[in-house]
Structure formats: C-alpha cells, structure tokens
Amino acid sequence: MSGGAVGAVLDVLAGLCLGAGVLLALVAALGVLRLPDVLTRLHAAAKPQALGVVLVAVGVGLAVRTPTAIGVVALVVVFQLVTAPVAAHMVGRAAYRTGKVRRDLLLVDELSDLEGGEAPEGGLPDGCTVHDAEPAPGAPRADHEEPRRA
Amino acid sequence: MTGVLEGLGLGGASVGGGWSGVLVLLAGAALLVAGLCVLVRAVVGPTVLDRVVALDALVVVLVAAFGLQAAVTRSTATLPVLVVLALVGFVGSVSVARFAAKETR
Numbered sequence: 001m002s003g004g005a006v007g008a009v010l011d012v013l014a015g016l017c018l019g020a021g022v023l024l025a026l027v028a029a030l031g032v033l034r035l036p037d038v039l040t041r042l043h044a045a046a047k048p049q050a051l052g053v054v055l056v057a058v059g060v061g062l063a064v065r066t067p068t069a070i071g072v073v074a075l076v077v078v079f080q081l082v083t084a085p086v087a088a089h090m091v092g093r094a095a096y097r098t099g100k101v102r103r104d105l106l107l108v109d110e111l112s113d114l115e116g117g118e119a120p121e122g123g124l125p126d127g128c129t130v131h132d133a134e135p136a137p138g139a140p141r142a143d144h145e146e147p148r149r150a
Numbered sequence: 151m152t153g154v155l156e157g158l159g160l161g162g163a164s165v166g167g168g169w170s171g172v173l174v175l176l177a178g179a180a181l182l183v184a185g186l187c188v189l190v191r192a193v194v195g196p197t198v199l200d201r202v203v204a205l206d207a208l209v210v211v212l213v214a215a216f217g218l219q220a221a222v223t224r225s226t227a228t229l230p231v232l233v234v235l236a237l238v239g240f241v242g243s244v245s246v247a248r249f250a251a252k253e254t255r
Contacts, residue, residue, distance in 0.1 A: 015173065018214075018221055022177045022184075025207075025214045029184035032191045032207045038199050041191070045207040052210055053236070056217035060229070063221035072229040076213070076236050083240035087206065090247040095199045098250055 010062045017059035024052035037102045038095040042088055049084035053077065174222055181218070185211045202246045209239035 024047065031044025057073040064070075095101055096111060103109070188211060192204035213235055216228050 014221055018218055019173065019177060022180050022214050022218065025211050026180045026184040028207050029187040029211065032204055033187040038197060038203065041200060041203045045203050045210075048210045048214075049206065053213055056214050057232075060217045060221045064224050064226060066226060069220070069226045069229055072226070072233060076229075076232045079233065079236040079240075083236065087240050087243040087247070090244050091199055091202055091206075094247040094250045095197075098199075100197050100199055 010065065014059045014062035017055045017062065021048070021052045021055035021059060024048040024055065028052070037105055038100050039092060040105070042092055042095070046084065046088040049088070050081060053080045053084075174218070177218055178215075181211055181215050185215075198246060198250050202243050202250075206239055206243050209235055 028045050028048040032041050035041045035044055054077055057077045061070045061073045185208065188204050188208045192201050192208065195201045195204055213232055216231050216235070220226065220228050
C-alpha cells in the first residue's frame with residue numbers, strides 16, 4: 001500500500017496536512033487561554049473546529065489510504081462542518097442573552113435593540129446606526145421564548 | 151531517538167522519510183501544550199460558557215491527537231473514536247448552552 005514514489009509524495013502531503021492541523025489546534029488553545037472574553041475565546045476556538053479537523057482528516061486519509069479510513073474520515077468532516085457552527089452560534093447567543101459579554105470590548109452591538117440589551121455608553125461609533133428594524137414575525141425573542149414540547 | 155520511537159511502537163511507519171520521528175514528537179508536544187492550555191481555561195474559566203468553549207477546543211485537540219496516531223501507525227482502529235468525538239462534543243456544548251440560557255431567567 002505504501003512505498004514507491006507516489007506513496008512518498010502522499011506521505012509528505014499527509015504530514016503537511018497533519019502539521020497544519022496540529023498548529024491550528026495549538027493556536028486555538030493559546031487563544032482560548034489568553035483572550036479576555038467569552039466571545040473572543042469562542043472566536044479563537046471555532047476556527048480549528050472546521051479547518052483544523054478538515055486538515056487532520058485529509059492527512060489521515062492520505063496516510064492510511066484505505067477505503068474504510070477515507071469513508072470514516074469523510075463522515076467526521078461532514079459531521080464537524082454541520083455541527084460546529086451550530087454549537088458556536090448557540091454558545092454565543094447564550095453568552096449574549098445571559099449578559100456574559102464584556103460590552104467595553106464591543107465596537108458594534110447590532111443586537112442591542114432586538115434582544116433587550118442596553119445601548120453602549122457614549123453612543124455608537126461614527127458611521128454606525130442602530131437599525132430600527134422590527135424583529136421578523138415569528139423570530140424568537142429573548143423574553144418570549146417558550147420551551148417547545150411535543 | 152529511533153530507539154524511543156521503536157519502544158513506543160511508532161518507529162516502523164514513517165510519515166515521509168527519516169525526519170518523521172522528530173516531527174511526530176514535535177506534533178505530540180504541540181498537542182500536549184494545547185491540551186494543557188485548554189484545560190487551564192476549562193478549570194479557571196469564570197463562566198460556564200468559557201468552560202464549554204474550552205472543552206470544545208479540547209475535543210479538537212483530541213481529534214488531532216487521534217488522527218495523528220492513526221496516520222503514524224496507519225491503522226483504522228481508532229477512527230470511529232473521531233466520529234464519536236465529533237457528535238458528542240456537539241451534543242454537550244449545545245445542551246450546556248441551552249441550560250445557561252435558561253439559568254438566569
């Protein structure tokens with residue numbers, strides 16, 4: 001399975017992909033440790049959840065080179081690409097609604113009139129306006145959310 | 151170096167020539183540092199959501215570690231663990247996020 005010039009080239013590509021994925025995981029971990037806020041930590045941690053996992057999966061597929069491994073790894077990539085943005089969005093929304101966001105670090109708060117948050121002190125920065133759009137009918141409000149049970 | 155790798159069962163499969171042993175050790179060390187940073191945030195992190203974010207990042211580190219192991223040993227034995235980690239991490243973070251949203255109401 002391995003061996004030969006093609007195998008060597010695939011091995012080098014696999015090593016590059018794995019190394020890039022590992023470095024992304026390391027950068028994300030440093031960001032999660034160092035950044036000051038839930039949203040900034042989420043920002044740092046959500047990158048390798050998509051790209052890092054894709055890189056590691058490509059590396060594994062290039063290194064192992066069996067149909068079983070490639071299929072399983074493709075399944076991992078599909079699951080991760082579907083679920084990681086949803087999880088990050090829900091964590092960020094929960095952080096905003098429970099007031100765990102540091103408002104002194106926000107430049108623009110486009111949710112302040114939609115979700116019942118207070119406007120930032122000193123008004124908005126130049127060029128930014130709080131848009132006065134009504135929430136769309138049926139859009140979930142922070143204070144009207146009912147638990148949906150079957 | 152190669153003796154250590156043979157002892158760990160990592161010597162036989164090279165990822166791309168004679169430099170693989172050192173690079174595998176470097177990648178493992180990077181993953182170790184990443185896991186420790188994420189664990190510190192998960193222990194310290196002032197709110198529940200910080201811990202959720204840190205544990206999501208820990209899942210990524212684990213996926214990278216299992217992928218590295220599978221690639222170095224060229225075995226498919228640990229690949230189902232990757233699928234399980236991808237799914238369970240999602241369920242955990244989403245349920246904790248829902249709980250945190252309801253908690254302060």
